[in-house]
Amino acid sequence: MNTVYVNGEYVPQSDARVSVYDRGFLMADGVYEVTSVLDGKLVDFDGHVKRLWRSLSELDMAAPVTEDELLEIHRRLVELNNIEEGGVYLQVTRGAAPERDFAFPNPDEVPSTLVLFTFAKNLVGSPAADKGIKVISIEDIRWGRRDIKTVQLLYPSMGKMLAKKAGADDAWMVEDGFVTEGTSNNAYIVKGNKIITRGLSNDILHGITRAAVLRFAQEAQMEVEERNFTIEEAQQADEAFITSATTFVQPVVAIDEAQIGDGVPGKVARRLREIYIEESRKAAI
Template sequence: MERIVYVNGAYVPESEAKVSVFDRGFLFADAVYEVTSVLDGRLIDNAGHIARLERSCRELEIKMPVTAEELTSIQLALIEKNKLVEGGVYLQLTRGNEGDRDFSYGDAIEPTLVLFTQAKKLIDSPKVQSGIKVISFDDIRWRRRDIKTTSLLPACLAKHAAHAAGADDVWLLENGYVTEGGSSNAYIITQEGTLVTRPLSNDILHGITRAALMKLAQETGLKIEERLFTLEEAMQAKEAFISSATTFVWPVVAIDDQPIGNGQPGPMALKLRDIYIQTAKACA
């Protein structure tokens, strides 16, 4: 069955979906996006994703063409129309199209809103059992990584380099410190059992899954330190893992071919993943 997608107020088959070649999202990556995971046909942490979308729009002065309530209704309609049980809903909002290519833009421009679903296994991902291997890679992104824009070429290049090296993903480095993964937040568990992750700032994306995990980790009594950490410290850690909307938590078992801990998925990462999924399903 051909997917039904949403484009500027209309639900259409994906083969009929069209956006102007003059859209600023296409020409300049002048756009923001969100991905909300779906479990059992229900949206996970969606209020957080919409709140972050609204913040991204405020930072870039992009108009929201619909309310948060209307946006949720569109997402739910797509889930129903595409009979999505597990996967995600992708949302992209561009500044719009003024009819030609020009770096500057006017205030009257109308935004372009596109949404579509993606069916994929989130719970039974093989990466949970095997863990993932990452390589270190220079962080060459712009300095407003807290805004979730579609300007993802640096991440694409980094992930391509990882796959070429036989790894699954990257951990990005800036001034000797880990910022985050290719499309995820990064964490380590020290030998003393402390959860360490980089503090929120313009240097990293303010992950919605990250926020939920930090709260759950605190509730389990895990000691938490939000601070910078080096690649060398990560390599000496007891465990390492990533989090994102569609991975939830994936253990990291090797960095630059050096095993982390015993080279197997760590128990704390797997515990936090299980707790997160149980909580997310209960609150969906």
């Protein structure tokens, strides 16, 4: 049975408890991060912590521990649960006020809730990376602060289910005619040697894997263009792919049943995946 971390204690997952008054449960008043684990080490930990601090700051939410303490908790959970490949999920909420109220509780009186748990997952040898995934397009009707990694994930979950019902693997969301991102990932197309992805703004999550992959692409002399693109442009691209902490770089081979390129993972996505895994293993802590 896995060990999880709840508010300063390491407990069996069956004994893990938070209050029914916790605002993460009642209001989705919380943020989260997922850090991948390769070879028992943490990938891009510094980037995930920096984004966590930003999310907390944007929501005026108190950080429950320091960065050093957070690193120690991650490492201990990985060790306790013998995770060689997989990830660590972290969630911070505004805590459990004595009563349900829309107004934020006083942080001096109501401490934040901090929960972490691990999961094992085959990240490197992913079958989906070998064959590619199919996506559908759906309207993006989420709130306007998608740059904050909140636990408000109902619509992305609905998007995943719409994709499943359509015989696809995921959905790309579209707003004002342009792709924003996938349900739990950033979206890209490739034309020639040029990688095209939407620029950073409040409209999309500032992906940690995205930042690393774009940096590696530029170091490999690949051209990167950050701009909006449409589903129609994506369908006519040479390649398409997604990035996230637990998929790394994953090729997309069809969008709304239209085949992308040759209908198989392209050379740019495959090469970027190789580079990302290689460099992540070197830099993991």
